[in-house]
Amino acid sequence: MEWLTLTIDGREVSVPKGTTVLDACRMNNIPIPTLCHAPELTSAGACRLCVVQIEGMRNLPPSCVTQVAQGMKVETQNPKVRNARKTILELLVANHPLDCMTCQKMGDCSLAEYAYDYGVTGTVYQGEKRCLPIDDGNPFILRDPNKCILCGKCIKACTEIQGKSILDFSFRGFDTQVGPAFNLPYNESDCDFCGSCVSVCPVGALTEKQMAGKGRPWEVSKVQTTCPFCGVGCNFDLNVKDGKVIGVTSNPEVPVNGKALCVKGRFGMDMIYSDNRITTPLIRKNGELVPAEWDEALDLVATKLGEIKKTYGPNSIAALSSAHCTNEENYLMQKFMRAVIGTNNVDHCART
């Protein structure tokens, strides 16, 4: 691999050929703000927040789409660059609601983070603001187009990851919007609610309805696990607050699916707290299933199975193991049947 040497803020660093200036900075822990860039999506170079100054180049090039050249001299933090970024942020904030206190994205909002970092006041430009209806006609995604900063990542996620292209830009200039065709609400479009758009939104324009009001990012712990729906084996992070799962976020580092999930994996976890969960053993008494203690229930099962085994032989007992349970549990079940009961009568719904 060919390596190139460049100077960033006076520091000499080496990176592989083909690296962008942005990646070169990030590899070397030099912070660059970005809104429209995502490593898993193609780069648009649209938000212009990642601009830097490069010796010999006209204007301020965006680092996310500028490739490193040998001997390049990059400035990422000089007053000119910082002022340009601040102005861009002021422009974005001028066309963005300032209801951050009640916004679900608070604490995880890139725009808020950078605005704070760059001392943006939100008072420099007064004028027209986008004023579009909020889309909350579905159980999963809350879409507030007024918070949209038009970075276009949701469009790319929908197209490049999901292959759906439900979303695109419409109109142009200041009137540009992002949404389904004819700017219909999600539930009137062909959207599958995979939620990939939500997973890439840097601001509060796309948020998960189920998580609204359930917890702030800093209160939540994340547990990576494997999805229990279908054989693809997607992984994601369960978001847990106070011992309760409040939702799911996708994790770009996971092996099979990266940020992609489907509607079930991302939004179906409220199943855990379904009213239909059985939370205590039940024993049939006088034809009715009634709650019982564990000891009573387990003793009853052990006794009954023991009696039947004794009377009719081990092969009069069978078990259905489960394609929904873990490997370890399936192992235990077949071992239970084979070693404890003494039969090979164990099967599961292997063929559906």
Added chain:
Amino acid sequence: MTNSINEIPNVKAMFVIGSNPTEAHPVIGTKMKQALAKGAKLIVADPRCIDLAEHADVWLRLRPGTDIALINGIMNIILANEWENKEFIAERTEGFEKVREAVQQYTPEVVSKITGVPVEQLQEAAKIYATAERASIFYTLGITEHTCGTDNVMSLANLAMLTGNIGKESSGVNPMRGQNNVQGACDMGALPNVYPGYQQVASPEVRAKFEAAWGVPLDPNPGFMIPDMFGAAVSKDLRALYVMGEDPVITDADANHVRKGLEALDFLVVQEIFLSETAKLADVVLPGASFAEKTGTFTNTERRVQMVNQAIKPIGNAKTDGEIICELATRMGYPFNYESSAEVMQEISKLAPQFGGITHERLGTQGLQWPVPHAEHPGTKFLHEGKFNRGKGLFMAIENQLPAEMPDEEYPFLLNTGRKLSHYNVFTQHSPSLGDHSPEELAEVNPSDAKKLGIEDGEVVQVASRRGELKTKVKVTERVPEGMVFMTLHYFDSPTNVLTNGAYDKVTKTYEYKVCGVKISKIN
């Protein structure tokens, strides 16, 4: 799957048959669309106009149950054009001549007549699949859930071997497993004829190994498979059934027959997280824990063993399924003393060779794809590189066969079943948001049939087969061909499996969920 999910975006030609990935395996569906975006060709064989059919280069709208004829026909065309991979056939396979002979009568014209697929489309499909640099077959239950399911699978294997499209990156035969850990349940020996790691119960050496490990003598005879169990219950050969995390009343074909079997039992234990239809019949119900409440592993369709990590405590008084089994075993005089599921995995890795190198610690955040024979082995991305399990790949001559029950005068519609994106089997019904999003069955009926029956989109109708009947709402759509009705298996209120046929494949005993005769009647 012989290949990995992330090899899909680099496939050059995809042959999707009897599979609806964008609904049943959504993220695999997205990988296929990524391949399309990179210029891959797509052949879809399905009687229904599934989402992928709209993206296909060729959509083969075959008659249900004519898969073998279709595949034989494609092979016939490949041979006629000399697109076969002679080198691969010579070096890696045997039995080819028999197949060559068998497919001779399956000329494009004959096959077109059987399948209803135009000759040009057959030719186009054969060309795309046979001439691509890297072609992969993807199939699901549309292939296996037939009385000739095993033969369907063998036919696809023939096709892959004929063109050498197996044993390479992004090229192979890929059955996509339906349930989250159906792969793992099989791997773990939750089958009546094999121990963990597909080691035969009938083999004395294998049995000796397990007897030594477990310290008890083991039964040398394979046990009941599911379809046998319900009959055995009725005949009183089976007295007790312990059901863990399954709802056969809803998910097995010919549900009324299943229910009859369960009712005949002396003792039924159901271990579940929801009060399922099967649990309602139980003598004892044991509350299990959901995936979020336990630690262990699932194995996905690409053989990747991945961690399930506990995020919360079991709800209420529930216990994990593993814990319950251990307690029962102990109470029955065979103590299961495991500290953790990690310790169970250690035992598995000692007994099942393809899990030899797997520990929870090694699985970490990325998992491992079996076979992982030893602790340093990185896992196996795709199978059959250079060599098949049995040595040479065996061609099998297969003839076309009809489904067990076809529509007739009394039951004139062909019922086809499958999944839809917003649900997974029956238990996503318990998710309030998914339930709200997709609350009821919408049986798909072709507009011209709807017109003949005088029914409208959204109308509730009665659907009946020889085995049972139900009510369902109807969706009038061109997606299904005339004479077909399509239903899912997701809804308690329209339990499709009261209709399906309990006939099954002779080898795997998989029910023929995909084809049976039904009638539709208007409710006045």
Added chain:
Amino acid sequence: MAENQRILVCAGTGCASSGALPIIDILNDEIKRQGLEETVTVVGTGCQGFCEKGPTLVIEPQQILYTRVTGEDVAEIVSQELVKGERVERLLLVDQATQKPVSSMADIRFFSKQHRIVLHNCGVIDPKKIEDYTARDGYKGIEKALKGMSPEEVMEEVKKSGLRGRGGAGFPTGVKWGFCRSTPSDKKYIICNADEGDPGAFMDRSVLEGDPHSVIEGMLIGAYAIGADEGYVYCRAEYPLAIKNLGIAIKQAKEAGYLGDNILGSGFNFHLKIFEGAGAFVCGEETALMASIEGKRGMPRVRPPFPAVSGLWGKPTNINNVETWSNIPHILRNGADWYSQFGTEKSKGTKIFALTGKVNNTGLVEVPMGTTLREIIFDIGDGIQGGKKFKAVQIGGPSGGCLPEDMLDLAVDYDTLTQAGAMVGSGGLVIMDETTCMVDIARYFLNFSKKESCGKCTPCREGTTRMYEILDRITKGEGKEEDLDTLENLAITIKETSLCGLGQFAPSPILATLKYFRHEYLAHIHDHKCPAHNCTALLSYSIDTEKCKMCSLCAKNCPTNCISGDKKTNTPYVIDVENCIKCGTCMDKCKFGAVSRA
């Protein structure tokens, strides 16, 4: 009386709008009626350039120009001019300086000061006839290239000529071709950018309408040099006549063997298609234009990769505009040395300008690079309308800037204009007089840029709107002094951080007016006054009842009927300020000076 005369009737869009098309038929009828059909031919030509005076017609070979001709004038022109050889005086042009009618084109400064290379055929030939083009050495350039020159030699010739892209930035054409030529690929495209969206420029349209074969020939030569076999002309749908005439020309060129496979037996293939743009100024930007041909939203993308490496459908692509392509045949025919004798050291050849605004002679003019603004405006343009005072000239459209009077002696070429804060751009020259408000002009251009911004990058999408809003407030007298700093900061950020040329140059009108006309901004801000009496929010009209004779002329002409009064009841006329749109019609119409503006 001269034998074999030709009457060239301008049928370009400008003259057609003024009613030129019926004149051709009437002329033909009249000529037949007077028995002259043997000796007189009527030709409907492309734009002759003198739109202001249209419909225009030229009698050849005498080169007599008639202006503002109507159908009723035809019989007189035929019997006077064609039969008797005498002028119809009332239809001749009046020189504003001498106030005398001039008949011969050689004496009309509008024509005599021009040097027409690209416009060589415009207004002279019938653009719908390939034989008219070949009769004037058409397709000699490509023949020369195919029969005796290698592609490299052709490219060298273009490089040597010093031709620079006429679309705006002025990149050397031959060098640009070289980039595309040197990218290895099985397929290459060339594109003619005819998406002339710049408000106030129409030279590309006139060339396509009036001399389409010159563009085709230029592209053929380019394709041969670059190694492309397919081309597109991306033309605005708003130019139906251009599309029609080009379509006819392509068909004729195919039939004549200049387009298609194995052209002139050389083995060289070239196919040309027209793509009709759907109305987006930003599609003048190369990458947006290509996105548009590909059927996408016309949003520019970041460069690199440059089109020469990865352009249309990912293939190497070379784009030049109409005027650039149209120069090529002349360079090939006459040689690089001939071409480079025109113009300045770094800007060779001629440039067409669309001269519009408050100037007497509006129209299309082609002058050698290096001609001064003063020559263009005061000689060719014949000075300011109505004897008013020159204030500024806006060059280069929304991307360009305004230059004040003391820069009139600037020799026009790429580098001097850029240095002065304007740009050649597409070549729009809009002349402004003392009644034009420079803040309003900046506001006008920002309104244009904000409407045409594609919306992809933040600074252009959000920033052009904010700049417009600030300017709008200033023109309404609601500005603050710090607005000027805000404007300047915003302008510089947008210039330096925008993705494409539209954004990068959108602030130019602000930066230039702030530089040269800051006092006008300050007058709006501090005194709440518009020095040009143009900004309506700062104006009010009233009628002096003393001077009002109650003639009712003002009320009759008021477009919003907001003036009332009555002579019978001796009620003097008053303006209802609520409904007044401050158009000033009443003031223009009043014969007694009773209407005043404050």
Added chain:
Amino acid sequence: MSTACEELVDPKQIKLDEIINKHRYDNGPLIPILQGAQEVYGYLPAHVIKHISKAIRIPVARIYGVVTFYAQFRLTPVGRNLINICLGTACHVRGGAKVVETIEKELKIKDGATTEDGRFTLEVVACIGACGLAPVISINNEVHGRLSPDKIAGILAKYE
């Protein structure tokens, strides 16, 4: 009779399919198809956009994005008479804004709208290329040049 009714196929639909078939195998067929469709229907109804989407396999959202990007395409029907008011630079400096204001007042509609009676649709455009005649408007492609506010009412009266 019912069979006869079913055989009635919308002639516009036939034309649309002809246009689609003419361009479908071209590189980048979308914009020419949309232009053709608009010529047939006068605007681009939602069902036409969806039909095109299905026929050439371009997502509806992408087509909607294209349609709303370009000034040429319209999603609503146009009035009987289409007024294009030029606001090119030349027209602007010669008083184009006042022409716009006068027409807007006269018709009581804003740029882009259609009068309630469907008589006029008003569109402000950038340069129709008749700069020499500034300020100009065109009604149904008929150009009226050298305008002033007082001439507007008379011109509009000519169009029914």
